Amino acid sequence: MGFDYAPAPESRAIVDIAPSYGLFIDGEFREAADGKVFKTVAPATEEVLSEVAQAGEEDVDAAVAAARRAFASWSALPGAERGKYLFRIARVLQERSRELAVLETLDNGKPIKETRDVDLPQVAAHFFYYAGWADKLAHAGYGPSPRPLGVAGQVIPWNFPLLMLAWKIAPALATGNTVVLKPAETTPLSALFFADVCRRAGLPKGVVNIVTGDGRTGAALVAHPDVNKVAFTGSTGVGKQIARTVAGTSKKLTLELGGKGANIVFDDAPVDQAVEGIVNGIFFNQGQVCCAGSRLLVQESVRDEVLDALKRRLGTLRLGDPLDKNTDIGAINSAEQLARITALAETGEAEGAERWSPACELPSSGYWFAPTLFTGVSQAHTIARDEIFGPVLSVLTFRTPDEAVAKANNTPYGLSAGIWTEKGSRILAMASKLRAGVVWANTFNKFDPTSPFGGYKESGFGREGGRHGLEAYLDV
């Protein structure tokens, strides 16, 4: 049985992208001091969306200085007033959520279904959640009068551009810090639109500063001597470099890094639900998710049954125009990322794992990668160890719960894990033994502003979200 869908594109007329954008410093947009710019493209079509300023050291310095000037009055505001600004921002984000969803889909390449139903609702919810904390910090368990740190330098990735911005900026502002944020090089637009949201919410100038650029801009921000707090989400390699950079300083550091999450399916799991969880775990956002369930550990006795159902399901996924409301799989974010995924998949084949993808026509322009399974994967294979950050699932098997735990924990990462079984005591026993910051039992890839998120081991340290997320921005 086949389903045919008529195209159902979301209109891009709702978003008005300017031909160029400057840096947002001290409440104004301005060009980079040296006038450098770079282009941001739509990964689905390779269309140039806009030209964005490349911030150099001088610009980072100006942004940090603006944040420093704003800090005294922002941190001195009564918490209730700071909170009201955040509530305003949350409301403006809700009002403009369709516009921002379309923008995010254009700049990132992910399906509109996701930006509309996950990213944007979570973004607004995150500001709403932390807005409420601003005047309740004395009750958060960090002492009677916890103090902000000062200027926060924040560097975020391209996989959830606006949501990662929200995870960074909302708790920072609620606790009284001011921020300089650098969005990812390939997805700068939603952060620049957020700057406009701040202006419309009447946020005092200098409280939020946005500096666009590449890794050099991020490195300058992290190394800036007048930054008190560094928060980074991205690769483990860069995270380690940042940890070295802040060594010997008083900068507080939190890192949310890579992962190689195990999604563990026991023989008593309801197969159809588990399959939905496996698909969500690795194909949500094209697998470009640090907490992706990129290793499927399936109990040997149900391997064939689960794999058959999984392959059937993958055959129904729709890959294509990210703005189409029926699209399940969008574009890979950049040519560079596509090359990395392609190379790792080739390594998987070269090392002897068996590759499978559903019949899937890829668009002729843009960056695309078909949903891919590898079977016959051993723990020694590169694709079982390295974070691929793409729609590639490595399938391994196990016989006993102990073996599942040992295999799941056999990684330097420790961000996420999934457990699928009907047996409650087994869920709890497994959950307690898995060395991962988030464990999804009979579900996967669920997020909420109230729920702390972050890694064990080389997946980083510190938590974002919930009461725990305040700690990263307080002098405690």
Place this chain on the structure above:
Amino acid sequence: MSERPERLAVLKTYKLFVGGKFPRSESGRVYEVTDSKGRLLANAPLASRKDARDAVGAARKAFGGWSGATAYNRGQVLYRVAEMLEGRREQFTAEVAAGSGISRAKAAAEVDAAIDRWVWYAGWSDKIAQVAGGANPVAGPFFNLSTPEPTGVVAVLAPQDSALLGLVSVVAPAIVTGNTVVVAANEKAPLPALSLAEVLATSDVPGGVVNVLSGRTAELGAPLAAHQDVNAIDLAGADAELAKELQIAAADNLKRVVRPRAERWTTDPGTDRMLAFLETKTVWHPTGSLGASGSAY
């Protein structure tokens, strides 16, 4: 009848404490520990990089059992340490007074504070999870619970300004939550630390949960900070220069780091040092419904 000669005291050979045993340094090295006037107190083992690695291995081996013990049990064990220490107050007072060059009265006060600190942390074992964790009211049909869990193997450079109280103040908060520890003792005054190992060995602390090394802090800090099976490091006993160097090494496997800072070991320690070596794990499960269809998903 001739007068009996004055009894000759039996001196103690101070040894390392690794995996519940008391080995000498594999290097065969010792260094002279003196009092504040330069008089020889004892020879202490001058532990090597190899000793540090052995200690990490012992700590890793002990982690599963200790972190898997009930919080109540860990609390009982820490309280037992306080009991054992109380019984050896005189010995520790003498060692602290001699090693730190302080008066007997001041040393006695430090020993008392150290005993009381074990009691303070013993009581935390089954409370910290309630303070640091909790249920999260997510916007959806899910049960969602955050629980603190021990980070793993923690390397500790004991403070240089307080041979016993400082040591207890950095070791107890790490182990009470289920971590295991390799501690480099106060460099100049290691004897209270080595004697504390004897107390731990007779307090139901499982072997390998605390491993005590004496020697040069910088020499031991380097392999501990670089060790890929150490999860965290407390740099209390490092000076600024060493701390920077060790933080750079610790970045290789993203150890959790507690930087050195001005400390007053006599004040209320708070929860900082426990929280520094805890990971927050958040578990989700659908709550579903109890509809007639029977599905809970």
